[in-house]
Amino acid sequence: MTKKIPNTDLLKVFNTNDDAGRDESSSTLKYDSLTSKLKNDKSTIPYFEALDFAFSQDDVKNIAVTGPYGSGKSTVIESFLSLHKKILSVNVSLAGFNIAGIEEKHDPREVELSILQQILYKVDRDTVPDSRIDRIQDRNDKHVLKLFISLAKISIPILVLVALIFTDASGQFLFLPVSLEDSLKEHFILRAIAIGMLFLMALYYLTQSASRAGFFDKKLKLSKIAFLSGDTEVQEQESPSSLLNTCLDEIVYFFSRSKYRTVVFEDLDRLGTSDIFVKLREINKIVNNNRKNNEPVRFIYAVKDDIFLGADVRTKFFDFIVPIVPIMDSRNAYSILKSKILQFPEEHIQCLRGASQYIIDMRSLQNITNEYNLFMDIVDNQSSKPKLFALIFYKNLFALDYNLVDKKLGILYSYMRDFRTKKLHVGHFSNLD
Known part of the structure; x- marks a missing residue:
């Protein structure tokens, strides 16, 4: 069963009417933006039904939306996602624009770096606090309040612990009544229990803060990931050939902490290599294997029909394929x-x-x-x-x-x-x- 498509009024993009009479004063008809538009008409219903079926199947995790350039792949995907607000998606665009008209070779590490940037930087630091990749922190009032609470969790138990151990000095410093000091000295067992509990509490919060800072990470230590230059320095191990493999745990952690379950990859076929598709499929498999619930993480690829040579290879790689019929051709x-x-x-x-x-x-x-x-x-x-x-x-x-x-x-x-x-x-x- 496919889901019912909501009847919403969205912007319609293409007008194939043969009449040429138009109003020059209407700026909305005079110009068209070059970005993909949102559509919700009879022409998109078959595509929406196909995508509804794909998203209703838990075993469909790699979806291909295929068609030539300018056929409306992005229009169909964005229109479908706009109708399903619950599907939170990350859009990754890796188009290789040949500006100089010369065939360019793309560095695989730069391509992987761009994928990491566009995925991991979709959320702020508070969403992925244990991430080892540093990013600019928005130090607003909410951030200051969280920092204050973290410091209070550590400092308050330590202060009370010191006060219980050095009762005479703390009583003189805080001007406590003599009767309260004598009571604390008489109930030695209760004071020892309180000291032990406060010590464990302070140790727990201190360990929690140190763990978020990465002090206890004895596995792969990334001392530096310079996203602007694409350089990666790895301690204790040699740098692997794939940056995606290096930061695989970051990707798994991203999907475990964030609410995003869909990633849309556009124009990957412009890069002229199929290696990146193989790595992304492996990542999708690993991410879904680490999911704790039944909601799968899906990758949608907007690519050409001839991305893989041979029908058997294409149908083996993708779990579901949605072909797009071009809206414009030589006939219209x-x-x-x-x-x-x-x-x-x-x-x-x-x-x-x-x-x-x-x-x-x-x-x-x-x-x-x-x-x-x-x-x-x-x-x-x-x-x-x-x-x-x-x-x-x-x-x-x-x-x-x-x-x-x-x-x-x-x-x-x-x-x-x-x-x-x-x-x-x-x-x-x-x-x-």
């Missing part, structure tokens, strides 16, 4: 583009139809329309809408060549130069002759 890109462009001339509508064949994902389409609508407000030339759109289209698809125009380089600049100097005209008519 034109209708979506036309609905988002404000008052485009009908006589030049073929410009939009031709450009839509080269727009491959929804984020690119949204950014093209955002820049076009913005430039239309800045460039006061309503008669050049097709030319302006063509410029914005080229700027988004061929950003490097577009920016080379300022340096008088590139393909676009060479065509512009040859057109203005009539070189293109001469070549055209020469071919005709």
Whole structure:
């Protein structure tokens, strides 16, 4: 049985209406953010039912949400989690953005370090007080009160213990009545019992504080974990090759103390390696083996369909797979583009139809329309809408060549130069002759 999906009004992201008439005064229709949106309509119901089934099965701990880039994987996951407030999740994004256009190799330790940062720093220090990883403490009134109580637990039994041992000195210092001093001296057995209890109480609270500080940890001692540089120094043992293995106890401790039971990993496939998936599955197995209750810890992976070569490998790795059908493709890109462009001339509508064949994902389409609508407000030339759109289209698809125009380089600049100097005209008519 799947859970009933709540009927809530959430923000709808995509509008595939073929009508182009829109109000320019409406800023919500004029621009679109490039982040994933929350949806709750008929198109998402099948995905929500599939995820409801996965979360209802205790043996499903590794869930894959697959689809090409821009297909709406993050939209489905975030919309599902927004409808189920009880599912507390940690979002880990490890996208490898190829800024320079050169194939980059990612250091496995840096990738693991980023995973640790985004998971362990989801909670504050008070939630995981016994963590060996130092972090900035928010020293507010609540923290000061906790520190005061901890000191009082140690100091008060010690002070009373000293007062019971040195009754004469404490009586003179505190100006106690002589009758009270004589009573304490007469009841020697009761005083000895009280001294023993106070000693054990002070020793217990002192041991508790020392244990939180890590003084009695004789196993793997991490003397330094520099998260900014990724360096790890380990005492008594050699540094292992995997940082996740080094801090495995920290991850297990995190899930045992916090209320988070779901981790969403996005764009891990951009890293170009499957080793990190194997380690994360091992961690998921270890974390769930250390769970004291029946509520499992689930990992959700938003990845491409071809992350693993071979259907048997993919189905063996993931416990449940939810494929996402792309919202935009070559068949409906034109209708979506036309609905988002404000008052485009009908006589030049073929410009939009031709450009839509080269727009491959929804984020690119949204950014093209955002820049076009913005430039239309800045460039006061309503008669050049097709030319302006063509410029914005080229700027988004061929950003490097577009920016080379300022340096008088590139393909676009060479065509512009040859057109203005009539070189293109001469070549055209020469071919005709």
